[in-house]
Amino acid sequence: MTHPHGNDELFALRSKEFKFLSAFLSSHTGIVLPDNKREMVRGRMVKRLRALGLDDFKDYCALLEADPESELEHVVNAITTNITQFFREPHHFTLLTGELKRLAARPGGPGRLRIWSAGCSTGEEPYSIAMTLVDTLSPAQRRDALVLATDIDTSVLDRAARGRYSAQSTQRLPPGYRRRFLGVEDEEGYLEIAEEVRECIRFRRLNLLEPWPMKGLFDVIFCRNVAIYFDKKTQRALVDRYANCLRPGGLLFLGHAESLIGVSERFDVAGKTAYRRLP
């Protein structure tokens, strides 16, 4: 077999090894890899095999079996799909703005406010949330507001924490936000997120399948385009855990191709792929 990118036979991913890799990934992360993803997996893993001086997936699977813990991070970082954008699904941010205003209008103001971006990838989602927060609430109103941004993939979290983005990727920011929340473009064509936005966010590594260390209820959870890679059973368990850690009436945002039909009955529809936790 010759592969367009060269080195072909050497890095062939046979069915047996693909099955092993997909079982490994699904048990550790929930991500399900159907057969048609074999070529994608091969392509994404070759760099790791090269770094280890291996040219056969059989040897790599043996290594994974012998020492799963130390290799897990590399497999996860290579395989996860991290596509994201600033203000993806703009209607979610319109709904979020309304919710923040509603909470701020309560007697005593919004008080403690916790928003979770679960599966935050390279940070565009939590920064969009934090910009909305800073734009909607006064400094006094957001004194106890925090955005928790988590992902299983340590390489995307490193990039997110840097808060530095290409001018091209910031095109979708609402008018005025770019000037207000991003610095000046440097010679390489990159801009940095303003401190008042960064300070609202805490980035942490978290595997959604493992226990969650957070205490207290969330007001809003974004988990968009993450569970879409999981099987139904894992999706149901995950959404049930979200319902448990959302305050009654709190909002859950899902990706544009996701829904709670057949997944949970603990939510009401609040908008397009947006849900409100039932009391």
Ligand SMILES: C[S@@+](CC[C@H](N)C(=O)[O-])C[C@H]1O[C@@H](n2cnc3c(N)ncnc32)[C@H](O)[C@@H]1O
């Ligand atoms: C396609 S991105 C979605 C980014 C963002 N939420 C959005 O919608 O633009 C999916 C992210 O989910 C993360 N992910 C996948 N499985 C995970 C798991 N078990 N625990 C935590 N994060 C996971 C991936 O690393 C990836 O960064």
